[in-house]
Amino acid sequence: MEQRNFYNQILTEHNANPFHKERVEEPTHVHDGVNPTCGDEITLELKMVGDTIVEAGFHGDGCAISQASADIMLDLVIGKDREEALALGDTFLRMIQGEATAEEMEELDEAIAFQDISRMPARVKCAVLGWHTIKQVLES
Ligand code: ZN
Numbered sequence: 001m002e003q004r005n006f007y008n009q010i011l012t013e014h015n016a017n018p019f020h021k022e023r024v025e026e027p028t029h030v031h032d033g034v035n036p037t038c039g040d041e042i043t044l045e046l047k048m049v050g051d052t053i054v055e056a057g058f059h060g061d062g063c064a065i066s067q068a069s070a071d072i073m074l075d076l077v078i079g080k081d082r083e084e085a086l087a088l089g090d091t092f093l094r095m096i097q098g099e100a101t102a103e104e105m106e107e108l109d110e111a112i113a114f115q116d117i118s119r120m121p122a123r124v125k126c127a128v129l130g131w132h133t134i135k136q137v138l139e140s
Contacts, residue, residue, distance in 0.1 A: 010113040014068035019075060021067075022057040031140075033060075033133030035125045040066035044074075044133050051081040058130070065114075065123050070130030072111045082138050089131040096124060 027045035034041050040062030047055040056074045060067070073092075077085040092111055094100040096118050105112050114127045 007113045007116070010072070010110050011064050011068045014071045014110075015064045018067065018071040020057050020071050020078075021059060023059070024055050024057045027055075029137045029140075031133055031137045033129050033136070035062070035066060035129045037122070038063055038066065038126050040126055040129050042066065042070050042129060042133060044070075044130070044137060046134075046137060048082075051083070053077050053080055053082075053085060062129070063123075063126050065117070065126040066129045069111070069114060069127045070133075072109075072113075073130040073134065076109060076111060077134060086135060086138055089135050092131050093128060096127065 024045040024047050026047065028048045029046040030043065032041065032043050040060070042058050042060035042062065045057050046053055056078050058070050058074060060070070073089075076088055080088070088107060091100050091104045092108060092114075095105055095108060095112070095115055098118065105115070117123055117127045
């Protein structure tokens with residue numbers, strides 16, 4: 001599929017039917033992320049057992065990119081442990097900088113749709129908001 005169509009389709013699908021835009025019962029971690037340049041806000045709720053993210057959801061308001069990227073991010077990190085989730089976030093950021101290998105990017109699944117976001121510099125902060133927010137939780 002052509003890259004731009006894939007990107008648009010992913011954005012549309014995750015905005016129309018977000019998988020993880022829901023409250024988590026008794027979360028162990030709640031953290032707000034804000035991207036003031038665009039007005040994006042998300043609140044992440046995680047339930048961790050030991051080092052593993054067993055359940056996660058988000059709520060918030062913002063542009064399609066910020067909300068879809070957060071939804072896809074949660075898809076990837078649920079069931080992972082702290083180290084694996086941080087590694088995925090690192091790969092995502094390096095992908096945007098054009099530094100991730102093809103093999104690494106395979107692990108990003110649908111998040112690969114944001115590969116070319118660096119061509120729209122104003123939107124990079126939207127795409128990384130969810131990843132930055134979970135990083136703050138996992139490193140705290
Ligand atoms: Zn935005």
